[in-house]
Amino acid sequence: MMTLYGEGRGFRVAWLLEEMGLPYRLRPVDMLAGVENDPEFLAINPAGFIPALVDGDDILVESIAIMEYLIARHGPTPLAPDPQDPSFAPYQQFLHLGEAGLAMPMFMKVVSHILAPEDERDNWGARHGVTMFEGRLQLVTRQLARAPYMAGAHFTAADISVTYALEFAVRAGGYRLSEVLREYVARTSAREAYKRAMDRCTATKEWVESMTGVNDA
Known part of the structure; x- marks a missing residue:
């Protein structure tokens, strides 16, 4: 099973995983506490930023790169048009x-x-x-x-x-x-x-709920 490290921009990845119906584990990363206190995560991404994805022997960082990887490796999916399509x-x-x-x-x-x-x-x-x-x-x-x-x-x-x-x-x-x-x-x-992604990303959901009424999206 794939492991997604971190929320934040990792929400993009979680949303895509949910759209594609792919099983994954979400592993929180507390950036405010300091990634220097999270050796497991630093072993995955020594640069210390989120998100990161582990899929078997593959480790990827950068949310857009992860999205393109998931579509290419675990597709095809209507979420990405064929290169010959006008869209x-x-x-x-x-x-x-x-x-x-x-x-x-x-x-x-x-x-x-x-x-x-x-x-x-x-x-x-x-x-x-x-x-x-x-x-x-x-x-x-x-x-x-x-x-x-x-x-x-x-x-x-x-x-x-x-x-x-x-x-x-x-x-x-x-x-x-x-x-x-x-x-x-x-x-x-x-x-x-x-x-579904919002329900999985509990820290993001709590933050969003705390913002209700503060900013009108």
Whole structure:
């Protein structure tokens, strides 16, 4: 059975595993307690970030890389279009945009406002991260004017990637999404696999419930 280490961006992986119906074990990693106190996890990923996936002899890190691995190794799945399908190009773009263009720039703001000393929170890097996020977000908005999902008419793993980033921006970054984006997130997060993943990711679920009423997603 596969083992998924860590929640956070690991929620993307848990959601995909639930969508694909693949059995897995979720092993929590307490980043706030310090990964230096978790030698089992450091043996899996000495770089000390989450998520990580162990599948037999294979060990992978980086949430998007793990998603692509699961689709390639344990597919086929309708969550990834065939490379010859017209929807493959937008699928590939938004699968990666969800992390590189959205979640990572917003992380620059979040880590500054949560972890930095108070007099260093409003810094150039944090502000630039939000500017980058908003710029890339225009691609998502434009796509939603064309189709209900990132790859077109059907839900794919690209929607898992982008939805996580949008929810992260709202919950951790206090970002206010447009009505179109809120409707999109409501549509994707209504899926049963999303709900199952949230039930498995208990720390994430507790955090989300604690945020109820604080930010309107």
